[in-house]
Every structure is written in C-alpha cells, then in structure tokens.
Amino acid sequence: MVKNRGKISIIGAGNVATAFARALHNRGYSILKIISRSGKSASGLASLCGSESGSDYIIPNGTELVIISVPDHELPEVTLQIKAGNDVMVVHTAGSFGTDVFPDNRNYRCGVLYPLQTFSKGRDPGLEKVPLFVEAESPPDLDYLIQVASTLSDRVLVVDIETRRRLHLAAVFASNFVNHMLSSAETIIAESDIDFDVFEPLVRETLEKAFRLGPSESQTGPAVRNDLNTIEKHLDLLSFSHQLREVYITVTESIIKKHSR
Amino acid sequence: MVKNRGKISIIGAGNVATAFARALHNRGYSILKIISRSGKSASGLASLCGSESGSDYIIPNGTELVIISVPDHELPEVTLQIKAGNDVMVVHTAGSFGTDVFPDNRNYRCGVLYPLQTFSKGRDPGLEKVPLFVEAESPPDLDYLIQVASTLSDRVLVVDIETRRRLHLAAVFASNFVNHMLSSAETIIAESDIDFDVFEPLVRETLEKAFRLGPSESQTGPAVRNDLNTIEKHLDLLSFSHQLREVYITVTESIIKKHSR
Structure with a gap:
C-alpha cells in the first residue's frame, strides 16, 4: 500500500x-x-x-x-x-x-x-x-x-539558473543534435536498400564508449585522425545535399580544432 | 567442441x-x-x-x-x-x-x-x-x-562499392559526429560541478526513440519547433566558444530546413 x-x-x-x-x-x-x-x-x-x-x-x-x-x-x-x-x-x-x-x-x-x-x-x-x-x-x-x-x-x-541554462543547452547537443546526426545517416543511405537499423549496434557501442571512457577520449573517425583524403571523398559523396555538406564541414572542423590542441 | x-x-x-x-x-x-x-x-x-x-x-x-x-x-x-x-x-x-x-x-x-x-x-x-x-x-x-x-x-x-561508401559516410554521422555532440555537451557543462553522466538517461532514451520511431519522426527541441527565442538564448550562452557556436548554428539550420519541407 x-x-x-x-x-x-x-x-x-x-x-x-x-x-x-x-x-x-x-x-x-x-x-x-x-x-x-x-x-x-x-x-x-x-x-x-x-x-x-x-x-x-x-x-x-x-x-x-x-x-x-x-x-x-x-x-x-x-x-x-x-x-x-x-x-x-x-x-x-x-x-x-x-x-x-x-x-x-x-x-x-x-x-x-x-x-x-x-x-x-x-x-x-x-x-x-x-x-x-x-x-x-x-x-x-x-x-x-x-x-x-x-x-x-x-x-x-x-x-542555480545559470547552471540549469547550460544543462538545457548541453541537452540540445546530447539529444536533439544527436538525433539529427542519426537522421542525417538515414538520409545518406535512403537511396540504397539498406535498413536504418543496421546502425543500431554501432550507435549503441558509440554511446557505451562515450559514457565509459568519456566522449573526448573515445573520439574516432577521419576528422580526429586528420585524414584529409577520406574527408575529401566524403564531401564528394555529399554533393547531393548542401545542408549535409555544411554539417559535415562544420562538425569536422570542430573535431579537428578540439583534438589538435 | x-x-x-x-x-x-x-x-x-x-x-x-x-x-x-x-x-x-x-x-x-x-x-x-x-x-x-x-x-x-x-x-x-x-x-x-x-x-x-x-x-x-x-x-x-x-x-x-x-x-x-x-x-x-x-x-x-x-x-x-x-x-x-x-x-x-x-x-x-x-x-x-x-x-x-x-x-x-x-x-x-x-x-x-x-x-x-x-x-x-x-x-x-x-x-x-x-x-x-x-x-x-x-x-x-x-x-x-x-x-x-x-x-x-x-x-x-x-x-556494391557505391553503397558501402555511403554506409561508411553515414557511419561517420551516426558514430563520430554523435560522439562529438556528446563531447560538446560535456564541454558546455565543464565549468559547473555537474557530472557528465547525468546525460546518460537522456541519450539512451534519444537512441531508443530514434530506432523505434525513426530519427526523423522523433526529432524534438527548439530547432524543429522553430523556437527562435530559445535559439537566441542558446547562442548567447555559447559566446565562449566560436567552434560550438558554429556547430549550433549549422545543425540548427539543417534541422529547420529538413523539417520545414
């Protein structure tokens, strides 16, 4: 009771x-x-x-x-x-x-x-x-x-209000923007006959690593390796979408700047 | 055996x-x-x-x-x-x-x-x-x-190679860029005494929604609502980092354009 x-x-x-x-x-x-x-x-x-x-x-x-x-x-x-x-x-x-x-x-x-x-x-x-x-x-x-x-x-x-406003902003990155990255992945494979759920093990492991090792320590991919050859190939593939190309460029630059310090 | x-x-x-x-x-x-x-x-x-x-x-x-x-x-x-x-x-x-x-x-x-x-x-x-x-x-x-x-x-x-290249590119969004969004959230609350792991239930639920409802259908946040008032407040808060401000603007524009169709 x-x-x-x-x-x-x-x-x-x-x-x-x-x-x-x-x-x-x-x-x-x-x-x-x-x-x-x-x-x-x-x-x-x-x-x-x-x-x-x-x-x-x-x-x-x-x-x-x-x-x-x-x-x-x-x-x-x-x-x-x-x-x-x-x-x-x-x-x-x-x-x-x-x-x-x-x-x-x-x-x-x-x-x-x-x-x-x-x-x-x-x-x-x-x-x-x-x-x-x-x-x-x-x-x-x-x-x-x-x-x-x-x-x-x-x-x-x-x-306090200042901290809560930062939490709210950070939540936009951790939830709304994360979701938009997944949505962008779905858009990129939309023309193929691959189901979006093939990404589930990858995204789950990405999240496990971020919360076990910390997201800064667990960054992988062409940007953190400064692999300009792969980045160029990806930009070519994204020529079909101005929006996704802009997202790719901006996020890639942000990763490179963060990890080159 | x-x-x-x-x-x-x-x-x-x-x-x-x-x-x-x-x-x-x-x-x-x-x-x-x-x-x-x-x-x-x-x-x-x-x-x-x-x-x-x-x-x-x-x-x-x-x-x-x-x-x-x-x-x-x-x-x-x-x-x-x-x-x-x-x-x-x-x-x-x-x-x-x-x-x-x-x-x-x-x-x-x-x-x-x-x-x-x-x-x-x-x-x-x-x-x-x-x-x-x-x-x-x-x-x-x-x-x-x-x-x-x-x-x-x-x-x-x-x-085929064309589809696999798209998969690889999409994986950069779904994994490397997702991780960078989490890393950015961590940066935003770094000055407070809040542990990054407070975001874990939020991120897990974001992922569950994306794979159950589809990421396009489950988009929430100020950008998809076109809530310019909150977006302005967030940009003010981000004045400490040119990089994060650029990421916020570009991703927000991409969400608005995608969902205003």
Whole structure:
C-alpha cells in the first residue's frame, strides 16, 4: 500500500505533465486537478489519476504544490493566471526559464523542477533514473521540493539558473543534435536498400564508449585522425545535399580544432 | 567442441584485426599467421590465437583467406607486398576502399569484409550483432566470403562499392559526429560541478526513440519547433566558444530546413 503523501495539481496535459502526473499518482500523491487550456486533454489524464480536470486556473483548496508543464512560450501567461495564496508552492519544469518568469505581485511561493529527459507521445521513459534539477527561493521551500522530487527519482540535484541554462543547452547537443546526426545517416543511405537499423549496434557501442571512457577520449573517425583524403571523398559523396555538406564541414572542423590542441 | 573450419592469416594487429582474429579463433578457424609492420603487436595477438607472427608479408602455405585490417592509408602499400597464388583469397575491412585498391598484377583473388562498428582498445563489442558487408569479384568467391562471415555475425549483407561508401559516410554521422555532440555537451557543462553522466538517461532514451520511431519522426527541441527565442538564448550562452557556436548554428539550420519541407 502506497502511503498518502501530499496534494498536487498540475497545469498542462502534454508529455511532461503526463509523466509527472502518473509518477506522482503511483507514488501515493493525491492529484487534485489537471488543468489544460482546452480542458479536453486534461480530462483523459485526470481520469487516470482520479482527479478533477478543467480549463480554468482555479487551484483547488488543499493543493500544496502546483506543477506547470506547458510549452515554453505559454509559461509567462500561465503564471499570471494562477490565483493561489502563500500556502501553495508553484514550480515549472522548463529548462531555460528561471523563477523570474513568475509575476512580482504573486502570493504563492515558487520554484523549478527540471527533468533532464526527452518526452514523446506513446513513450514512458520512467522518472526513477531521470536527473531532476530543483531550485526554490527559500531554504524551506527547497527542502520541500527536494523531498517531493526524491520520491520520484534517485537523482535530485540543486542547481542555480545559470547552471540549469547550460544543462538545457548541453541537452540540445546530447539529444536533439544527436538525433539529427542519426537522421542525417538515414538520409545518406535512403537511396540504397539498406535498413536504418543496421546502425543500431554501432550507435549503441558509440554511446557505451562515450559514457565509459568519456566522449573526448573515445573520439574516432577521419576528422580526429586528420585524414584529409577520406574527408575529401566524403564531401564528394555529399554533393547531393548542401545542408549535409555544411554539417559535415562544420562538425569536422570542430573535431579537428578540439583534438589538435 | 568447435569444429575446425578453415585456415586464415591476418595482416594487422590493431582493434579491428584483434576483433576478427579472436572471433575467428573462437569459431574454430585456424589462424596460421598474424602479420604486423613491426611484428611486435602481432606476437601478442598471435599468442592468443596459437598462431605464428611476423613482420614479413609471406603468407603461409595452406592459408585460404587473408584479412587485411590496417590503417586506410597503409592499405595500398600492403596489397602490393602480398605474395600469394590464386588458391588464396585476400579481403580488406576498409569502408571507403573498393577492390580496385588491389594491384592489377596480383595472382590472389580479392574482396571486401566491412564491419559496421567502432572498435577501440580495451573494448570487445562482439561481432555477432555487427552487420558485415561483403563484396567479391566472382560469385564463388562471394559465396565463400558469405559463408565465413555468417559464422561470425547474424547479419551479412552483400553490397556494391557505391553503397558501402555511403554506409561508411553515414557511419561517420551516426558514430563520430554523435560522439562529438556528446563531447560538446560535456564541454558546455565543464565549468559547473555537474557530472557528465547525468546525460546518460537522456541519450539512451534519444537512441531508443530514434530506432523505434525513426530519427526523423522523433526529432524534438527548439530547432524543429522553430523556437527562435530559445535559439537566441542558446547562442548567447555559447559566446565562449566560436567552434560550438558554429556547430549550433549549422545543425540548427539543417534541422529547420529538413523539417520545414
């Protein structure tokens, strides 16, 4: 039997909001309300968590924590809509916003709960191993947020806004840009009758090496060897795509400069 | 008891040569000789395989197959050194060379055995799941090469030189460039006291999505959303490194162009 922990409301019903709502519900928190702009997507998620749903921003009595997981550009507007007293703490999950996104004339307390993960529809990455980066304006609020976050993940870290912005930027390289490199590989072999999944053992081993030996130590390939002959051949092959050629040149130069120091 | 399969000699004693020598030895092939330029690195590997070693290119009598795994730039010179008759087949493991790297006046038969994997010192990725791409000049030679390769890997594919060159280029994106993206993430957080391994769950999930949903479908991040506000903030943060800024701009443009079609 999971013990009854605390009362939480959630604003947003997308991939991140869903991951938090489900994990908190499973850990014994009462999810009082799921709020989304249309109200539609909220009701599906609410039924999973036994909570009410709505499109207004009225926070139910008894809510101790509000988690906002909405698209970045909606965040400033949403924080203005919330009416809650100082018995309520409100956190957002955005990597690149600080606590200054909350309005000056608010009554509620505030903070940040940033998960370093990529969330997509139809995938549940689980929060247990996902690093959660927390921030709050007062030490008691920070203690409270650490306590909640620790029930969700094995890895809770306190960071300032500057560090979190760097984490968010680094995550773009480690996830979005990594994915685009894989997407580019898929484009390059698209004309052949080879399946993209032939690359899976290679990419898995690349990742194992990067996390075991460190990515700088495990760099291989023509760029780090400064093998201009192979680089020239590759640029010839890429003549079909200006975009991929530019990516090849820029990344190759970056590898050469990094490793020639 | 592993059956005695055939007699093989290997030129090279680096990471790729070692992976092939060990796997073939374990599958019951007799490794007759390991040849390396200095002879030194060959003797260590030879002792693991119960074979002789040497720095000359004399192929022992009875050798049916010679596998050359040397650095790309040494390959043309090595193929000239080999003295062997047409009872011997010689293959190289290079992704970006064809069979035209073998000299016209050779007596031996020739082909290619290209493993789509990254090999590093101290790591044994195993060949069972590694796609092996084979090529030979005559159908009987191709049959023979497929037969040998199939004892090493579950996945043996016959490709022409054009396709293999594309595979090799695509592998640079999927492995070397992916690794450099991870290396760049490490650089970005280097000044903070965050360990690089916080990115491991994110990168693993990115990879799972790419191979389950396809990398084009699973692209996320500010570029694919055309979120210029976040992109501007990231470029400000990257003012400390001209190289990383160039990589960010070029990859972001490539993602935007690809997904705005």
